[in-house]
Amino acid sequence: MEALDRYLQAVEFWLPGAGGKDIVAELSEDIRAELDDRAATLGRALSDDEVREVLARRGHPLVVAERFLPPRHLIGPTLFPLYRMVLRGALLFCLLPLLMAWLGPLAFDPAARAAADGLRHLEGIWLTAVYAFAFVTVAFALLERFGASPRLLASWDPTRLPAPGDPSHISRAASVLELAVYVAAGLFFVAVVRSRVGFELGTLHVTLAPAWPAFAWAFGLASLAGVLLAGANLYRPVWTAPKALARLVVDGLGFALCVLVCRARPLAGISAPGLPPERAAELVAGVNRVAAGLVPGVIAVGCVVALFSAYRIVRLLRKERAAA
Amino acid sequence: MSHTASDQRDDLFENLRLELRRGCLGLAVLAALRSEQYGYTLRKALADEGMDIDEGTLYPLLRRLESQGLLQSEWRDEDKRRKRFYVLSVRGRQMLKLLLAEWEGLNASLNGILKEARRGSTRSLPAGR
Numbered sequence: 001m002e003a004l005d006r007y008l009q010a011v012e013f014w015l016p017g018a019g020g021k022d023i024v025a026e027l028s029e030d031i032r033a034e035l036d037d038r039a040a041t042l043g044r045a046l047s048d049d050e051v052r053e054v055l056a057r058r059g060h061p062l063v064v065a066e067r068f069l070p071p072r073h074l075i076g077p078t079l080f081p082l083y084r085m086v087l088r089g090a091l092l093f094c095l096l097p098l099l100m101a102w103l104g105p106l107a108f109d110p111a112a113r114a115a116a117d118g119l120r121h122l123e124g125i126w127l128t129a130v131y132a133f134a135f136v137t138v139a140f141a142l143l144e145r146f147g148a149s150p151r152l153l154a155s156w157d158p159t160r161l162p163a164p165g166d167p168s169h170i171s172r173a174a175s176v177l178e179l180a181v182y183v184a185a186g187l188f189f190v191a192v193v194r195s196r197v198g199f200e201l202g203t204l205h206v207t208l209a210p211a212w213p214a215f216a217w218a219f220g221l222a223s224l225a226g227v228l229l230a231g232a233n234l235y236r237p238v239w240t241a242p243k244a245l246a247r248l249v250v251d252g253l254g255f256a257l258c259v260l261v262c263r264a265r266p267l268a269g270i271s272a273p274g275l276p277p278e279r280a281a282e283l284v285a286g287v288n289r290v291a292a293g294l295v296p297g298v299i300a301v302g303c304v305v306a307l308f309s310a311y312r313i314v315r316l317l318r319k320e321r322a323a324a
Numbered sequence: 325m326s327h328t329a330s331d332q333r334d335d336l337f338e339n340l341r342l343e344l345r346r347g348c349l350g351l352a353v354l355a356a357l358r359s360e361q362y363g364y365t366l367r368k369a370l371a372d373e374g375m376d377i378d379e380g381t382l383y384p385l386l387r388r389l390e391s392q393g394l395l396q397s398e399w400r401d402e403d404k405r406r407k408r409f410y411v412l413s414v415r416g417r418q419m420l421k422l423l424l425a426e427w428e429g430l431n432a433s434l435n436g437i438l439k440e441a442r443r444g445s446t447r448s449l450p451a452g453r
Binding site: 023030033058067 | 383387408
């Protein structure tokens with residue numbers, strides 16, 4: 001019966017406290033009764049192999065012990081769908097900009113420093129993912145531990161649940177805001193063209209890079225396209241695949257122009273009464289350095305916006321196909 | 325491919341069968357423990373009545389019913405071995421009465437529904453099948 005003793009000891013190992021001994025004593029009696037029954041049927045003592053077979057049929061000691069333990073979980077079935085949604089959102093929110101900031105410059109400039117800094121970026125991405133996962137999981141485990149789920153779900157009102165979403169609906173408020181932003185941007189770039197790359201800010205005279213008029217024309221055209229699109233959306237607040245494609249093109253053009261401006265040393269010079277030329281040159285270099293440093297961030301935001309627009313197009317096409 | 329589909333159907337049937345039986349196990353155990361028994365003889369008695377129940381299900385169930393005050397147990401020596409005997413408590417007897425009434429009501433309802441379903445399926449079958 002050595003195998004039986006080993007088996008019972010292994011089961012007891014997984015059962016905490018005095019209750020474990022009691023359970024194992026009862027289990028021992030049940031197994032011995034079964035072995036006796038078999039021996040009586042066969043008319044002889046059981047061989048070691050036959051005892052092993054009986055024990056194997058009962059299952060792994062851990063499985064047997066687990067059946068006596070109360071059900072335990074870190075995050076229960078009620079909170080789990082919410083946990084999964086928050087975790088997905090947190091990972092997307094934390095990782096997507098980092099990934100874009102790393103991969104984006106590579107797409108525009110394969111020789112970029114991003115390639116050399118690949119491992120450093122990967123380490124940052126990995127640590128961010130681990131922290132986000134740990135933070136969300138611990139927060140939900142605490143909610144579960146302190147019984148927050150019944151309280152969270154106790155008070156609700158069917159009329160206050162979110163209205164059924166329509167992916168093709170466009171908020172008029174958002175269209176008005178877009179219209180205002182594009183008009184303001186258009187006026188700014190017209191002013192830049194008219195200023196012939198130089199303007200006054202109080203006593204400060206700012207000179208822009210010679211490439212600015214070309215950029216300003218391009219930005220002006222992009223703003224005009226944005227105004228037309230926002231106007232169309234305001235008139236008919238429903239997304240269609242062509243409108244969503246136009247939004248993708250306009251946004252893509254805008255972000256690409258921003259990247260080009262940032263990399264083109266946008267500020268040529270500044271001057272003011274009492275400002276030494278060396279100090280002015282330092283300020284100009286500093287502004288241009290900051291602009292160049294913004295490039296990965298602009299690319300990252302642009303990629304996120306483009307992905308969102310692309311996803312909108314896919315959803316609209318799917319909807320159109322389903323309707324057909 | 326058809327073998328896999330058949331396996332899946334068998335697994336599904338097995339899961340549904342177990343689910344169906346699981347709901348009846350508590351009632352069967354309470355009913356069988358109107359007279360005192362220990363785990364192994366209880367398991368055999370249930371198996372003899374066609375209600376097979378493995379020890380991994382029976383013993384945790386006995387402990388749960390005892391912790392709910394529906395059973396009482398006692399360790400005693402019998403045939404030179406220590407065994408734990410279970411029997412219905414007073415509360416367990418009351419609960420058994422309630423559950424039996426519920427079971428009979430459920431059974432009557434289900435029989436009615438099944439009769440309707442059988443009649444419907446017979447009508448919908450093509451002649452000769």
